[in-house]
Amino acid sequence: MxxxxxxxxxxxxxxxxxxxxxxxxxxxxxxxxxxxxxxxxxxxxxxxxxxxxxxxxxxxxxxxxxxxxxxxxxxxxxxxxxxxxxxxxxxxxxxxxxxxxxxxxxxxxxxxxxxxxxxxxxxxxxSMNTLFTKLFETYLVPFELSTLLLLGATVAVVFISKKRIPQ
Amino acid sequence: MLDEFLEILIKTVVILAIPLGSIPLILQMERRGAAWIQKRVGPNRVGPYGLFQPLADVFKFLFKEEVVPSHVKKFFYIIAPILSLLMALLPLAGLPLCAPFFIGDQKVYPEVFRSGLGIFYVFAATALGPYGILLAGWASNNKFSMLGALRACAQMISYELAISTTIVAIFFIYGSSDLHVMVEKQNESLYGIIPAWGVFLQPVGCVLFLVGIFAESNRLPFDLAEGESELVAGYHVEYSSMKFALFYMAEYVHMIILSTLFVTIFFGGYGLLPGMGFVVENLPSSIYFLQAISLISKVAIMMWFFVWVRWSIPRFRYDQLMNLGWKTLLPIGLVNLLVTVIVIYLRSN
Missing domain, CATH: 1.20.120.1200 (NADH-ubiquinone/plastoquinone oxidoreductase chain 6, subunit NuoJ)
Known part of the structure; x- marks a missing residue:
């Protein structure tokens, strides 16, 4: 306990x-x-x-x-x-x-x-060894997908906050 | 239980006493060094060669009137300098002064806080540095202070990134985050001639880290946080007497810690200086003492380097500083990291 x-x-x-x-x-x-x-x-x-x-x-x-x-x-x-x-x-x-x-x-x-x-x-x-072996071998795909998600969010924020140029 | 408590107490006292006790000496060195570079005489009135000048400063700080301006946010105004020094002292707990030694048959590590993370603990504690400055600038309720604090904070965050790329590269090279392992590996020799210091393995990273140190500790040429021609004195305009002295001490502790980290990962840390091997052969028990002396000498040389740069390079403009950080140092750091990783990968196959 x-x-x-x-x-x-x-x-x-x-x-x-x-x-x-x-x-x-x-x-x-x-x-x-x-x-x-x-x-x-x-x-x-x-x-x-x-x-x-x-x-x-x-x-x-x-x-x-x-x-x-x-x-x-x-x-x-x-x-x-x-x-x-x-x-x-x-x-x-x-x-x-x-x-x-x-x-x-x-x-x-x-x-x-x-x-x-x-x-x-x-x-x-x-130990950091076991932790990162898990992260980069067992869970590589979900980990990389989450970074893609963050990248997408960053691009979206830039797009939304960008000033629109009138046509 | 009591033994453990006593051990931590002794380590804490030693690790705090060395940097805090050497601040007056560094101050004196800075003043005389500045005078020497500028062909002035410098402070030489108090005591022999002006050596008691720092003592006079301490008395001045202690006996000055404590002024709390009426427009400040009082609670935060008072805790800001304390927080500043406290945050600056935190990383000291993770820095080794000498190799682990034995008392009886028990292995004793010289660091106060021993964890498997080593350099990452030191870096995490250093990352808390800007809070004291931010709080001081905001609590002073003054535009100059505010601008100074914002500048200091933005610059510390920007250069932390460049430094962190170097730390990751160093971590890959030594294969461990433990500072003891790093020092041991650096004491091996490279091609039998030169020591395998980090500076020879990571020359680009070394330069990046060095520039980063100057920006992180707000020293010239990057002391825009207190650019006196624009901001009077930056974040500590409203502070006087001992409260100002605390900021001053925090700045020097910051310099000492970053320099210690720098020499530990790039210049062999507590590895013995040349010539000391002879003493160790004749008197083996003195090795830990000599290791501490070696580390302190290396840090002292770094401190002199700070003074040297201060009076040689003029201050940057703020946009130049930001461009240097984000558009030059960060890309170089990332490329350096990539090259390091590729070389390590090729060598391991």
Whole structure:
């Protein structure tokens, strides 16, 4: 059984609290910094579960690159403090609550139907060799397909944001 | 449990004391070096040869009034310098000062945080560097600070890419991300004459990394974040006394860490300097000490190189900097990576 102690609980709380701050804080820059702290909290959880590799990738990619771009763009646009991010119209509020409840329900069902796959012990330390052999031999095609998907998305973004030249 | 705690404590104190303690010396070297290059006398009033000048600086920083301007976002304004130094110190935990040694029959690694990832941990921790600067620029609530922070951040992100292509190439060459393995492989000799240092195996990568270091640590010729003719002082305009000193220290720690990483992967790391083999033969127990001395000497030479470049090359314009990063260094880095991979593939067959 995974021995849960105070460190694990406080890491989860850390990530959860900053996740809530991201949604409810009125200042976009503070929200972006909370997102960063949430990513770091996730990194800590991965570390406690025994995967140093995942922690490093989490910090390098999410905290070091993605969150920094969010902060950077928000600062560049110099956004004023918004009134609130909570939708005020009744319908949007209702739809939001339904969406949250539905997602929570789906996740609960998935987790409780697949308890066999839950980590009950610390993960074995996976070496980078085994990891990348799996990625580039066993799962080569799905991996390459996902990169194609990202490339397609990039091209689409450039196309959408491009100024249309009048005929 | 207590032993483990004590071990980590000792390692942490040593690894923090060496860079933080050498900052005053580096500062003095920079000032006297700048004076020497510009044919000035330089600071020589305080103590013999002006050696106590850094001490005088410390007292000045400590006794200056703490000013918090009224228009700043106070909480973020105060944590920004602390965060800046903290993020700068993080990568130190993964850098080895000497080869793993034995106490009794237990193998002890000199790094504080020992993981199988080595260089990737150091690089991940370095990637957090821009946050302190961004936060400082934003919290100062001042257009000059903001522009300085944005410039610093954009430039660090851009040059990180060029550096990362080099790190991947180096990783392929040595076949391991462990810094100890890299140093061991570099201490073998190439064709029996020269040491198999990374600089001979990856000359293009070495130049890319070197340029990247200057851009990452915001030093001349890439110090556009604090271009004083345009931005007063960039992201730390509003900071004074000890808070300013923290930014200053963070910049130097950043330089030290990147230089250590640079000499570790390109110049044989803690591999002994020529001439030291004689001492080791006569006194085998001194090897770990001499390894640390070798590494520190190599980093000191890098520090002098920083000063040298600072007073030799004028500042770039910002568009030139961005063009250099994205249109020159990144493509060269990618081609270098491709060539490296092809050569490794051909040699393995």
């Amino acid at each position: 995974l021995d849960t102690n105070l460190t694990d609980v406080s890491l989860c709380l850390f990530a959860a609290v900053f996740a809530v701050v991201v949604v409810f804080n009125k200042n976009p820059v503070v929200a972006a910094f909370s997102l960063l702290l949430m990513f770091i909290g996730f990194g800590g959880i991965y570390f406690r579960l025994g995967s140093v590799f995942l922690t490093t990738i989490q910090i390098l990619v999410y905290a070091g690159a993605i969150a920094i771009l969010f902060v950077f763009v928000l600062m560049l646009m110099n956004l004023e403090e918004t009134k609130t991010f909570i939708p005020t119209k009744n319908f949007s509020l209702f739809a939001g609550i339904v969406a949250i409840l539905a997602m929570f329900g789906i996740l609960t069902i998935i987790i409780f139907n697949n308890t066999d796959y839950l980590a009950t012990d610390k993960l074995p330390e996976v």
